[in-house]
Amino acid sequence: MIGNGIDDEDKWLAEGIAGIQHNAFYMHRAMDSNNLREALKYSAQLLSELRTSRLSPHKYYELYMRAFDELRRLEMFFKEEDRHGCSIVDLYELVQHAGNLLPRLDADTVMDAVDFVLQNFGEMNKLWVRMQPQLRPSIGLSGLQGPGWVKEKQDKERKELRDLVGKNLHVLSQIEGVDLEMYKDTVLPRVLEQIVNCKDELAQYYLMDCIIQVFPDEYHLQTLEALLGACPQLQPNVDIKTVLSQLMERLSNYAASSPEVLPEFLQVEAFARLSSAIGKVIEAQVDMPIVGAITLYVSLLTFTLRVHPDRLDYVDQVLGECVKKLSGKAKLEESRATKQVVALLSAPLEKYNDIVTALTLSNYPRVMDYLDNGTNKVMAMVIIQSIMKTNTCISTAEKVDVLFELIKGLIKDLDGTSVDELDEEDFKEEQNSVARLIHMLHNEDPEEMLKIIYTLKKHIMAGGPKRLPFTIPPVVFSTLKLVRRLHGQDGEVVGEEVSATPKKIFQLLSQVIDVLSSVQSPELALRLYLQCAEAANDADLEPVAYEFFTQAFMLYEEEVADSKAQVTAIHLIIGTLQRMNIFGVENRDTLTHKATGYSAKLLKKPDQCRAVYACSHLFWIDDQDGVKDGERVMLCLKRSLRIANAAQQMAAVTRGSSGSVILFVEILNKYIYFFEKGNPQVTSTAIESLIELIRTEKQSDHITPDPASDAFFASTLRYIQFQKQKGGTMGEKYAAINL
Structure with a gap:
């Protein structure tokens, strides 16, 4: 039909x-x-x-x-x-x-044409509005609607008539001679009068949108007061937020494309008028959903950032109005509203490309407080990514304090949310982002940098046992950078009995690292103690360096229980101790004695062997004339040989074979190293004896074939042969070795 x-x-x-x-x-x-x-x-x-x-x-x-x-x-x-x-x-x-x-035109003027179109517009609009009730199908006694095609036909007719009503406004905008004055004095007042008086929410929304779309932006700017004045007079259910948003978008695009018109925006006080109109609309439409109000503020903020980018007070004012609207609500629950708040907070970051500017906005963190925990973290990640993308340096303790308040959703548990509830991969990504952020906090002034570190410590210490292993290391390394800058400088008081001196800063570091040992991260704490010991060495602070080593040994003794972790830890201790040049004889002897003692007590014999021969380097350091004790080097090497032999015997008992000769080959290479360094205790005879021992072991029936150790041994012999043929002093020295 x-x-x-x-x-x-x-x-x-x-x-x-x-x-x-x-x-x-x-x-x-x-x-x-x-x-x-x-x-x-x-x-x-x-x-x-x-x-x-x-x-x-x-x-x-x-x-x-x-x-x-x-x-x-x-x-x-x-x-x-x-x-x-x-x-x-x-x-x-x-x-x-x-x-x-x-209808007759008794004269031929622009005003007559305008009157004619306006009259036609009014009559068409009245007809369109009158057709509205017909779109509500009546229900007969049977409870069934009338024929569906009737309603479709009515819908189609009303849509066509709506388009014709809009065409009248388009015609008005195209009439030659309708300038700004005529639009301001005649066209807009009569059109707005028709819109307000028709009392139809669909017509009001459509026609307001038509006005914004068909007339020039310049006209909107110059008639802003009249246009905005009509908004609160519209029906309560009119989607005025979309109308205003489109108007602000048009005006902001106009300003962006024509910078020369910006003075006009100031003359007509565009921001003040728009802000006032939004307030009146929100007040008039008491049932407006929170998402609608926030959408208006997002549009106003976008307008402000384009038209008045230098007016941070305007930006902060918009954020403040949003806070007022959000006040009384614990958290945002509607996802659309949350997305709009994120858009509101993201806009200044995108515009200024600089988080430091956003940190000066007092209402910025207040808006963030209304985000739920999940969205708070999403916004925190957006902020961090903005900082990393622009390589922005946060250079004052005050800004650091504000920044870490903004990203507190990543720093600590909020409102009882347990970190155990989080996805492991997401959690690691978040905490690694925070760690990278910490390296962006810097100031060349030692006093201010120390203030930054104390502010940083205040925030991250609330992170809990799962976060601290991610956040404490970057804090430690940032602090160590400051120590190295201060080396040789006189510190000054920076407030609250804190002096920017290396010794005082090392006390702070000790306190920070000590927290890790209490949150089941002893291996990480041990590594950081050793890093601090090296820094104290560079700062000529022997007592401080010794204290850090003492802390590292205590952790090793009391907290590091896993055998693999012990092996890693003891090699770190040996390597760090080898690089130290500040210790006197007594302190060095104490520390090296502990290191060799712990090496010999490792669980597995191969691990003992390797750790003990590594300790030999503690007694012969090239750039330290006072640390060249050939006899103690030899003691370590001989002890490692005994352990290697014991490992062979133990393997024979437990597995029926004596395993590989790889440990002996490794020790041989240590012999060669100290032989070249001029250790008088390592003679050519000792090397020959060890080579013979390896050959004998390789021919034993109990040795399991091991291509890797065979290749290593062959390569070592070729090296010796190469040195013998090289000539010179080293060649003469190697000539004494009989292969």
């Missing part, structure tokens, strides 16, 4: 157009013959085709425009008085007897 209705309408339209064309033909012929009476007769018959109610608004408009086009020639004919010998006044009297008339 729908299809038949549409076909009938097309047929009726075709008949009407044919009638217009038929009468137009005779009208034109009469005008060519200068026959005024006939021309009027056929023009009246032409107009009679418009007397129909069978066409939809869209089809009727098409028929109307056909008639209007044909009458243009009649208008020109009327103006040529000489041809038909009749004055305009006489013509006016003559046509009063015609029953079919279009």
Whole structure:
């Protein structure tokens, strides 16, 4: 039935157009013959085709425009008085007897054209509004709706009429001569009056949107007060937030594309007017969802950042208004509202490309407080990524304090949320981001840098046992950088009995690292203690370095229980101790004695062997003349040989074979190293004896074939042979070794 209705309408339209064309033909012929009476007769018959109610608004408009086009020639004919010998006044009297008339234009001015279109706009809009009740299908006694095609037809007609209403506004914007003054004094007031008085929420929304879209941005800027003044007068259910958002977007784009117009924005006080209008709309529409209000603030903030980027007070004012709207709500629960708040907070970061600017906005953290925990962390990651992307340095303790308040969702558990509830991979990514951020906190002034470190410590210490292993190391390394900068400088008081001196800073480091040992991260704490010991060595602070080593040994003894962790830890201790040059004889002897003692007590014999021969380097250091004790080097090497032999015997007992000779080959290489360094205790005879021992072991029936150890041994022998053939002092020395 729908299809038949549409076909009938097309047929009726075709008949009407044919009638217009038929009468137009005779009208034109009469005008060519200068026959005024006939021309009027056929023009009246032409107009009679418009007397129909069978066409939809869209089809009727098409028929109307056909008639209007044909009458243009009649208008020109009327103006040529000489041809038909009749004055305009006489013509006016003559046509009063015609029953079919279009609205008459008694003059030919821009204002008349505007009046005509405005009148047409008003009548069409009233018709459109009156059609609204027809869209609510009645329910009969049976409870069933009427035919669905009827409603669809009504919907279609109303949509077509709506488009025609909008076309009137488009026509107004295109009329030549409708300048800013006419728009301001005549067009806009009459259009707004029609919009406000129609009391139809659909019509009001559509027409406000039409105004914004069809008229120039310059006109909107100069008539902002009138346009915004109409907003609170609209029906409560009108989606005015979208209208205002589109208006602000148009104006901000206008300002961005034409910077020369920015002074005009200041003259008309655009920000103040928009801000006031938004406040009135929110106040008037008491049922407006929170997402709607925040959407308006996002649009206003976008407008402000484009038009007044230097007015941080405006930006902060918008954020403050948002805080007022959010006050009284514990947290945002609606996802759309949360997304809008994130957009609000992201806008300044994107505009200024600098978190430091955002940190000066007092209301920025207050808005973040209304985010739920999950979104708070998302926003915190956005902030960190912005800092990393722009390589921004945060250079004052005050800004660091504000920044870490903003990202507190990543720093500590909020509102009882347990870190155990988080996804492990996400958690690691978040904490690694915080760790990278810590390295972006820097100030060349030692006093301010120490303030930053103390501020940092205050925030991260609340992180809990799972976060601290991620965040304490970067704090330690940032602090160590400061220590190295201070080396040789006199510290000054920076407040609260804190002096920027290496010794005082090392006390702080000790306190920070000690926390790790209490949160089940002893291996990490041990590594950091050793790093601090090296820094104390570089700062010529022997007591401090010794204390850090003592802390490391205590952790090793009391907390490091895993055998693999012990092996790693003891090699770190040996390597760090080898690089120390500040210790006197007594302190060095104490520390090396502990290191060798712990090495010999490792769980597995191969681990013992390797740790003990590593200790040999503690007694012979090239750049330290006072640390060249060849006898103790030899003691370590011989002890490692005994342990290697014991490992072979133990393997024979437990596995029925004596395993590989790899340990002996490794010890041989240590012999060669100290032989080249000039250790008198390591002689060519000792090397020959060890080579012979390895060959004997390799030929034993209990040795398991090991290509790797065989290749290592062969390579070592080739090295010795190469040195023998090299000549010179070293060649003469190696010549004594008989292979």
